[in-house]
Amino acid sequence: FFSGGGGGGGKTLLDYFSLVILCHKLQESMLSSASSFRNYRGVLNWCVVMLVLSNARLFLENLLRYGILVDPIQVVSLFLKDPYSWPAACLVIVSNVFIFVALYTERKLAMGSISEKVGLLIYIFNLTVILCFPMVVVLKLPSITPVGGAFTLGVYTILFLKLYSYKDVNRWCRVRTQVKARSLSRSLSCPSSPSASSCMQSHVSYPGNLSLRDMYYFVFAPTLCYELNFPRSESIRMGFLLRRLFEMWMVPIIRSSMKPLQVCSCVPNHLIWLIFFYCFFHSSMNFVAELLRFGDREFYRDWWNSETITYFWQNWNIPVHKWCLRHFYKPLLRRGAGKLLSQSAVFFASAFFHEYLVSVPLRMFRLWAFMGMMAQLPLAWFVAKFLRGNYGNAAVWLSLIIGQPIAVLMYVHDYYVTHCQDDPTITEAL
């Protein structure tokens, strides 16, 4: 290298010395916020390793003392009081009736056998019954456990949001077709986005989408927003599917290892919430999406970087946020409602559903969940006005670490006072 070998040797030596002579440049330390460095993947892995290590001792201790805590009989007893009566499962099976009513109504509307007004009336009736019927059954039937009730109401709420979306999208397709027909367009079908069509195998256009197969694909797909042609992935990746399945099975084990800490502070409660976020929004949804080859995997965005409460609600639960924007918020804005009124209406509806999903299965109406959700509006205003950057991010984390366990504690306390004060086994367990 130094002798250079040939005519170019001197030039190479010069290059070398020019490079080694300068070894400093103006730059920030990586951990400084002024540096543009943002890759903290190693730190995240360190957190996971620390979490596993700090819980391993507890996990082993539990295993030796109590054996495996994930007892399938116990899990089943959360859903069932009496093994001969399966009210929650029966309710979920009955929900198919509402799906058939929606599909049948859409077919009639597409054929022009019923008017838009009659179709809307049928939908209003169908959607109202979807919310009221399981509520009445859960309240009246003592054999339904709180977990079974919450699961059933969750299924019905998801179905309500899905069928609402189904109604809107099919109506938009009809309006589009009519507008096109009026403007003498030759195309009678609903267009799809050009980028999406490239990865689609079969392209459906209205009213060809009104089939049982299409309806049930939407019912099981991990989204609340209906579309005629969902983006699809090319194949099912078995490795990916198994990894998500493994993660889903890990959650009850980690949760059990935290049991002894649960009563001490709100931090384990918060950790369990984080683990469930990962399990539900990442593992389960990706598992279902992979199985159905559902292409849009944006189930959450980086809510952990939220510097405002608004950013948190825009990014933490994307399926619900997407539904709120598409079927509630934007239609309200289009009808001339102000931004604040529309936002308040969305949070009011969300507060209603949160309360519905907690109060009905527990059979007690305390409005803690409702108030917690409605409190997001003034909290969002406060954080946006007075806190910026990292302070805003810390405020969002604090509201999650403290606010949510307080609401849970309120319900646990009230449930204990009203239902189990006299039951020595439950008193001992708490």
Ligand SMILES: CC(C)(COP(=O)(O)OP(=O)(O)OC[C@H]1O[C@@H](n2cnc3c(N)ncnc32)[C@H](O)[C@@H]1OP(=O)(O)O)[C@@H](O)C(=O)NCCC(=O)NCCS
């Ligand atoms: C209420 C809520 C929908 C507001 O969402 P947001 O993103 O803050 O609303 P923004 O005002 O920023 O506007 C969003 C969209 O509306 C559009 N928009 C805003 N004002 C508009 C107007 N006057 N006319 C038409 N469109 C308008 C914006 O362009 C934007 O469109 P884009 O999505 O295509 O970019 C959101 O906070 C939310 O989803 N809240 C409830 C969340 C919830 O309960 N989740 C439950 C989890 S368990």
